[in-house]
Amino acid sequence: MSAVASSTTRSVVRFGRTPRITRHLRKNKRTQLPIPQVPILTRQFAPCRFEDHYHTTVADDAMYMTYIHESGPRPQPRPIRLTYDPSDPYTKNRYNPPVGGQQLGKKPPPPSRPDNVVRLEKISLHSMQKDALSSKSNLLGLIMALRAVTGESYKAGGRHTAEGIELVRGxxxxxxxxxxxxxxxAKVDLKGQAMYDFLDTLVEFVLPRLRDFQGVGLPPQSSSVNSTSAVSGxxxxxxPPQAMALFPQIEVNLDAYPKQYGMHIHFVTNATGVGAQNRARAxxxxxxIPFLRK
Amino acid sequence: MLSRNVLTSSRRRPHGAVQTFLRSLATEVSSEPSSSALAPPIRTKRAPRAHITAAVILNRGPVVTRTPSLFERAYYAYQARIRRALHNPFPLDFYFKQGSLLETQFSLEEKKRERRAFGPKFAEEDQFVSKEKAAADKAAADQLALQEGESEDLMPRVHEADASRDYKSLDRKGKRNIYLLLQTTEGGKDIWRFPQGGVEKGELLHQAAQRDLHAECGENMDTWIVSRNPIGVYKEAPLDTASPEPKAEKITFFFKGHIIAGQAKPNPKAISDFAWLTKQEIETRVEKLYWEGIKDILSDY
Incomplete structure (x- = not known):
């Protein structure tokens, strides 16, 4: 936003006078505030450094690195078995078994095209606190920490698709x-600007200062390429809990939190098919984000 | 390096699906004139083997964020205003000690931001605070800002190299992708092209590209070739299409590289000049047919 403020060529923050409300608006019974006729959503409100970086550099590189050349359309997939033909005297009175088998790990990736270059769809954070079982007020510190780290809150900015910080129940x-x-x-799903801003904080402030962190572990070379996790992208x-203190949003008043919380992070990409997780790692x-083979 | 490790395992995929296809070049741009397509010369002999060259499109990515357009600025300002109007109240007592200097500074700055968003009349001066108290608060906040070095100017977004038109500097055009272009003499005239070189027997294309880059531009830089796949191909037009004798084709495969550190130091005997250029600047320097072959590889941003 500094660029916006500093450029004095033409003001973009003069919005004119607020329009007079002529139509009757229903009021919220609890708050007595008028309910707008259309849902008001907030979208991106500042340029996003990491998103720009994706579009100028990473997308091209990811496309070149993951490109698999195919000339012409793909052949039809091989039929799993001969179709049952009741007019055939051989199969006429025989048992027609259902087609079985796990197809999940056998699907090839979609053809390399500019529209399915691997990209980040959302980041999902969640954390379980065992002491919340004795008293649910023990979750308040975790919720506050997640709010500080992600900038999200419950139905933030009138959004209903992304629910902000959510409680997880047994x-x-x-x-x-x-x-x-x-x-x-508690868990939170981040998309768009919030997602890239979280990623920015993570790789600029947290991971470099985390003790004994060499990189995210890679599975051994011999691990299956057809497992559910390997094909889901x-x-x-x-x-670890120590990492929470390294987020600058929490660092400023670390002693306001009752304790430090660890969290699980899932980076969800659009990659599918065989080798999807490797494309997501690329x-x-x-x-x-560094990766390390142990 | 890390990402390369990541990808070696991604190449493991089931056999069959792709390997059965006939191979052809990915983004083939033929620069032959269309007249030759109408009347192909009668080939008596088999054409000699094509002469293959590997070239590197060496890139320095943007180092400064893009300046938003007027429309983008207006959009962001409007969205920020809605967000400010709808956001949950900021938990002031959670983040600041009551009556602390930091809290005073934050409230003053917040008032300034609200005025910027909702107009100068939005957050009027508090009537219950005396003028002396307000002035003292402001002085204390200014003092704090000075201590923290907030008044120090940020680095300018336009580098000196842009002002002095220094095409060799890696600091020029910070908001754009720039590419290394070399000037050489070929066939008696000066041309601009990407760093390139031949492929030795038994050598892989991407290895040849890396070797040729260092042979032409010196060892004084740290580079990384992004992919083993070529990102483009350019076929040079034969010099004389009239002669019936078949000529060897000249095919150049392009690889993308990033410069991580250092600077190009080309051999002055072979290379007369070099420049780091944006896509639009490259168009003004290279030959028309060469431009047709490379324009879709380069980034508009």
Missing amino acids: KKSVGGWIRPGVPVG VVSFGL LLSGFQ
């Missing part, structure tokens, strides 16, 4: 551990 009953409906953690890792390494 689903199952496991003796001595969890009960259904009990709040045990999601890269996940965790941050994208993230373009954003300077």
Whole structure:
């Protein structure tokens, strides 16, 4: 925003007078505030450095690195077995077995095209606090920390698609551990500008200062390429509780929080098919997240 | 380096799907004149083997954020205003100690931001605060800002190299992608082209590209070739299309590279000049046919 403020060529912040409200607006019963006739959403409100970096540099590089050359359209997939033909005297009175088998890890990636270059769709953070089982007020510190780190709050900016910070409740009953409906953690999904700003903070402030952090571990070379995680295009890792103190939003008043919280981070990309997770890792390494083979 | 490690494992994919296709060049741009296509010369002999060259499009990415356009600025200002109107109240007592200097500074700055968003009449001076108190607050906040060095000017967004038109500086055009172009003499005339060189027997194309780049531009820079796949191909037009004798084709494969550190130091015997140029500047220097072959590879930003 500094560029916006500093350029004095033409003001863009004079909006004129507020229009008079002529139509009757319904009022919120609780707050007595008028309800606007259209949902008001806030979208991107400042230029985003990492998003620009993606479009100027990373997208091109990711396309070149992950490009697989194919000439012409792909052949039709091989039929899994001969189709059942009841007029054929051989199959006529035989059992027609259902087609089975796990197809998940066998799907090839979509053809390399400019519109499906790997890109970041959302970042999902979540954290479980075991002491929330004894008292749910123990979650307040975690919620405040997530709000500070991500800049999101409940229905922030009138948005309903992204719910801001959400409570996670138990689903199952496991003796001595969890009960259904009990709040045990918090999560938040970040998209767009908030997502890139979080990534920016993470790679500029947190990861370089994190002790004994060499990089996000890669699976061994021998691990399966057809597993669900390898073909889903999601890269996940965790941050230890010590990392929370390194976020500048929390560093300023660290002693206001009852304790430090770790979190799981999932980077969800649009990559699908065989090798999707590797393409997602290539994208993230373009954003300077280091990876390390142990 | 890291991303290269990442990708080696991504190349492991099931056999069959791609390998069965016939190979052809990815983005083939033929620069032959269209007249030759109408009347192909009768080939008596087999054409000799094509002469293959590997070239590197060495890139320095943007180092300064783009200046938003007027429309973008207006859009951002409007969205910021809505956001400011709708946001949840800022928990002042959570972040600041009551009555602390930092809190005073923050409230003054916040008042300034609100006025900028909603107009000068929005946050009037508080009537319950005496003028002396307000002046003292302002003085204290200014003192604090001075201590923290907030009044220091930021670096200018336009570098000296832009003002002095220093085409060799890597600091020029900070908001744009710039590319390394070399000037050589070929066939008796000066031409501008990307760093390139031949491919030795048994050598892979991307390795040849890296070697040729260092052979032409010196060892004084740290570079990284992005991909093993060529990102473009350019076929040079034969010099005389009239002669029936088949000529060897000249094919140049382009690879993308990033300069990480250092600067190009070309050999003065072979290379007369070099320049770091944006896409638009490259168009004014290179030959028309060469431009047709490379224009879609270069970035508009």
